[in-house]
Amino acid sequence: MEEKSREFLNQLLLTPGATGREEAVQEVVRAYAGGFADSVTTDVLGNVIAVRNADAPCRIMLAGHCDQIGLGVRSIDADGFIYVHSLGGWDVQNLIGQHVNIWTKNGPVAGVIGRKPIHLQEPDDRTKAAKLSDIWVDIGAQDREEAEAKVALGDPITVRSFVTELENSLIAAPATDDRTGVWIVMEALRRIDAEKLKCAVYAVSTTQEEEGYRGAKPAAFGIHPHVAIAVDVTFASDCPTIEAKRSGEIKMGGGPVIERGPNFSPILVERLCDAAEKNGIGYQLCANGRPGGTDACVLQMTREGAATGGISIPNRYMHSPVEVVSLKDLDACADLLARLIEELDENVSFIPHV
Ligand SMILES: [Zn+2]
Secondary structure (H helix, E strand, O other), X not given: OOHHHHHHHHHHHHOOOXXXXXXXXXXXXXXXXXXXXXXXXXXXXXXXXXXXXXXOOOEEEEEEEOOEOEEEEEEEOOOOOEXXXXXOOOOHHHOOOOEEEEEXXXXXXXXXXXXXXXXXXXXXXXXXXXOHHHOOEEOOOOOHHHHHHHOOOOOEEEEOOOOEEOOOOEEEEOOHHHHHHHHHHHHHHHHOOHHHOOOEEEEXXXXXXXXXXXXXXXXXXXXXXXXXXEEEEEEOOOOOOOOHHHHOXXXXXXXXXXXXXXXXXXXXXXXXXXXXXXXXXXXXXXXXXXXXXXXXXXXXXXXXXXXXXXXXXXXXXXXXXXXXXXXXXXXXXXXXXXXXXXXXXXXXXXXXOO
8 A cells, every 4th residue: 555545544544533523534535635636625514525527427426434433422410420322333342441532622532431340240240231321431520510611412422543553454443434435435536547537536525424324415416426336344254253144255355345236236236346357356245135334325316316336345343443454455445446437438328228
């Protein structure tokens, strides 16, 4: 991976952006895309849209969501402890023992999510799974008044950011779902050969995916794409407890995962596979019977419909603070999208036929 691209990835992973409050991470996206896009705009939902070749008749939209699962300040008790609501789907067990930041209007306030020490737990406590209502954030405040002077109801909370390098080009970080998708769509936009580009390409860092694809939907309406591809993470099966027979056989480092199923244009799927084969990019297929789970769900149904694709990045420990991806997969996904787009123009039809 090129140094500048890697630096962009690190910045994406180290900048907070809980669902609905993606301003800081979108600033990172704007700064990077501004280096190569013809234009970079931000809409009222906070989506950042980077465009090349906007005047071409065929429009392609690439979507990676920049929001990460987080928490929000729900209530503060008399002793200054903060109770939370969820933003996106957490396994609460993954939150216990975490360092967090509460993003207030005056900047971050540090906190921790603790639990009753094991010595004091009843045998029953040790086997029961904690619920969201069982946990609290401790910022060290002495009482409600002191906590209220620091944080406000509705302030977003994220687990502390870090990037850990593992063996074999794997990295672990919170929010690889789906900052890596944002990285891929922006890198794909940058990597398209200008001489081969015959379409208008809109790379979008979408907001609020984790709470119902709420950024991608209006962004797609505005762009009105003929072809729309969502890039997100999927379950790698090459780790303990993930059953390949249930979620498909997906390997870390095995390359882009091309999704097949009713959410995806069969013609586009074929083109993605062809582009991978022609360019020596290893890929994996995933059967996905039910629309939903990524921005692809709403991209397909925008306006009169768009030929939709889904590219997934193999991921371990999804929706946890230690989500693992392979840098090799990220590079290969960006290359695949760039090579696919270089082959498209307004004469390619995606109308299904026998
Ligand atoms: Zn996601």
